[in-house]
Amino acid sequence: MLIKKIEDIYQRNSDDILCAKTSGSGYWSNLDENENAEFIRKLRASSTAIDAVKKHYPHFFDVIFSPKREAGLELLDLKGNEQCVDYGCMWGALTVPLAKRTESVLGVDQTLHSLTFLKQRIKDEKLNNIDLLCENLNQMPTLANEFDVAIVNGVLEWVPEIGKIELKQYFGKRKQKRYSKNPKKIQVSFLEKVHSNLNKKGKLYLAIENRYDLNMFFGFKDPHSNLAFTSILPRNMANTISMRKLGRPYVNWLYSFTDLRNILKNVGFERINLYSCFPNYRFPDHINPYEKKISAYSSLFSVKDNNGNIKIKRLGAKLIESFVFRVLKNNFFAPSIIAVAQKK
Amino acid sequence: MLQLIQNCSHDNGVVIFLSEEKYSNAIIKASSNIVGIMQITQELKGWEWYLGQKGSFNSDKCRVVCKREKYIKIKIPYINGKKAKYSNGLIKNSNLVGKIVEHYCRIWKESKKDKYPLHGDLSIDNIIYNNEGIHIIDWEYFTFDAAPFGFDTYNLLFEQLLFSMKGRIKPTIREIDVLKRNIEFLRSVSSDDHYFKRDPLSSTQKFIKANSKLWNNQIKRLPIFFFKKESVEHIDKTLNSKL
Numbered sequence: 001m002l003i004k005k006i007e008d009i010y011q012r013n014s015d016d017i018l019c020a021k022t023s024g025s026g027y028w029s030n031l032d033e034n035e036n037a038e039f040i041r042k043l044r045a046s047s048t049a050i051d052a053v054k055k056h057y058p059h060f061f062d063v064i065f066s067p068k069r070e071a072g073l074e075l076l077d078l079k080g081n082e083q084c085v086d087y088g089c090m091w092g093a094l095t096v097p098l099a100k101r102t103e104s105v106l107g108v109d110q111t112l113h114s115l116t117f118l119k120q121r122i123k124d125e126k127l128n129n130i131d132l133l134c135e136n137l138n139q140m141p142t143l144a145n146e147f148d149v150a151i152v153n154g155v156l157e158w159v160p161e162i163g164k165i166e167l168k169q170y171f172g173k174r175k176q177k178r179y180s181k182n183p184k185k186i187q188v189s190f191l192e193k194v195h196s197n198l199n200k201k202g203k204l205y206l207a208i209e210n211r212y213d214l215n216m217f218f219g220f221k222d223p224h225s226n227l228a229f230t231s232i233l234p235r236n237m238a239n240t241i242s243m244r245k246l247g248r249p250y251v252n253w254l255y256s257f258t259d260l261r262n263i264l265k266n267v268g269f270e271r272i273n274l275y276s277c278f279p280n281y282r283f284p285d286h287i288n289p290y291e292k293k294i295s296a297y298s299s300l301f302s303v304k305d306n307n308g309n310i311k312i313k314r315l316g317a318k319l320i321e322s323f324v325f326r327v328l329k330n331n332f333f334a335p336s337i338i339a340v341a342q343k344k
Numbered sequence: 345m346l347q348l349i350q351n352c353s354h355d356n357g358v359v360i361f362l363s364e365e366k367y368s369n370a371i372i373k374a375s376s377n378i379v380g381i382m383q384i385t386q387e388l389k390g391w392e393w394y395l396g397q398k399g400s401f402n403s404d405k406c407r408v409v410c411k412r413e414k415y416i417k418i419k420i421p422y423i424n425g426k427k428a429k430y431s432n433g434l435i436k437n438s439n440l441v442g443k444i445v446e447h448y449c450r451i452w453k454e455s456k457k458d459k460y461p462l463h464g465d466l467s468i469d470n471i472i473y474n475n476e477g478i479h480i481i482d483w484e485y486f487t488f489d490a491a492p493f494g495f496d497t498y499n500l501l502f503e504q505l506l507f508s509m510k511g512r513i514k515p516t517i518r519e520i521d522v523l524k525r526n527i528e529f530l531r532s533v534s535s536d537d538h539y540f541k542r543d544p545l546s547s548t549q550k551f552i553k554a555n556s557k558l559w560n561n562q563i564k565r566l567p568i569f570f571f572k573k574e575s576v577e578h579i580d581k582t583l584n585s586k587l
Contacts, residue, residue: 070359080410080411285351287346
């Protein structure tokens with residue numbers, strides 16, 4: 001039923017990916033567009049997606065294939081009969097493991113190259129319960145009450161972005177841009193759509209960096225803008241810094257645990273469980289319920305620099321980290337957040 | 345609420361969560377890769393057998409939660425207690441090692457069979473002890489009727505000896521005494537200890553090598569293979585003469 005509904009709006013290309021009938025969708029990738037096209041050519045010449053990545057982009061291997069990435073899915077308490085959607089699925093780090101656990105998955109991403117790669121991966125894994133839709137998340141039609149599970153993994157902070165994003169040319173690089181809407185409004189409007197697409201007892205899995213990650217207070221760079229302090233500063237100050245250094249406002253808004261809970265509540269989710277993740281949500285070693293004191297964490301700082309010398313600043317950071325996470329056992333400054341929110 | 349306690353720590357794609365429940369906590373293990381699914385399936389079988397032998401099997405506390413062609417999730421009991429440091433070695437852990445050997449004999453119940461169930465990873469690190477006694481965990485290499493009686497304990501004794509010897513070629517008299525005491529106990533329980541009668545250390549190694557499939561061909565990682573050749577010869581010779 002659902003797929004038929006989508007097929008009325010989109011058409012399947014030669015790789016069996018659902019694409020917009022008229023215009024293209026958009027672009028967001030770690031690889032430049034030309035590089036990605038070349039990668040797809042190499043992929044078609046390789047026997048499997050794993051072989052292609054191992055040979056041509058070994059540094060992306062864990063990002064795509066590591067089983068560590070799927071740990072958070074257990075928080076959804078899946079029964080095996082769910083219809084799911086993975087928003088911003090990219091190369092399928094969660095799409096594939098989710099399909100192994102559930103009835104069906106719709107992977108949505110605006111970058112056709114990423115989906116073409118994912119299609120090969122799906123073939124290699126012999127999975128027949130995944131459909132792929134090439135579409136910008138902000139332009140995706142509403143599919144009300146269709147899904148039991150929605151995944152928004154490392155995506156919410158990118159939703160306010162506009163235009164083509166080739167990450168290598170964009171991350172920390174100067175590129176003038178103007179945005180017409182407030183980033184939070186765009187994020188909330190996206191989450192409203194996610195909420196509406198879920199059925200009555202549907203669950204959302206949302207993973208994002210914590211705005212108040214302890215790292216940020218020591219000048220570590222924001223993983224989205226590559227600028228120091230932009231996540232923790234008031235938004236207008238972050239905007240000023242970003243405008244000056246990058247020529248564009250700061251739009252990759254992150255949130256604290258409490259802010260994220262409020263946003264989800266306002267969007268309409270009723271049961272919200274938050275978890276802190278160490279060292280990050282992508283490859284978590286520890287996931288702790290936010291309401292409880294931290295029982296385990298991975299250290300964020302090394303006291304030594306690359307040359308093996310102990311640095312006073314790092315030592316100070318380490319001491320503060322120990323105090324916050326080991327003594328106070330406080331989740332508030334954890335690096336990442338996973339939210340599992342149920343509609344009712 | 346779930347709490348992630350291990351994420352693919354042995355490169356097997358298995359995630360381990362602690363699930364805090366109303367009346368008692370539980371451990372959740374899940375995997376979507378071939379090796380992980382195999383190990384979790386064996387783990388559940390191991391727990392079922394072990395708890396059955398103990399007379400405390402409860403199908404609600406030890407069961408498959410979700411199973412699909414390429415995914416499995418199980419729930420097994422959480423045991424509250426302490427773990428000893430495996431790196432302490434045979435002398436410091438001698439009391440605990442003795443209790444584990446006794447526990448093994450009680451659970452495995454010698455019955456003049458050729459083959460007995462195999463735990464496959466009976467290390468100090470997989471033992472939890474509390475007021476109720478010894479509890480064996482991590483059953484992912486469990487196989488029914490696969491090993492001679494006592495195999496897991498011989499493996500444990502020699503693993504502990506290795507940590508105790510800290511690179512020495514020859515064990516001390518105390519170390520040999522602890523080994524002797526435990527092996528004598530095993531022999532007093534088992535009427536038919538033919539497999540380990542001579543050269544117990546090399547016999548244990550020989551068994552593992554001959555059955556490497558039971559360890560997914562990953563036997564090079566097992567501590568028992570870290571003994572130097574001259575140590576193996578010396579230990580076996582000494583034990584042969586003392587037993």
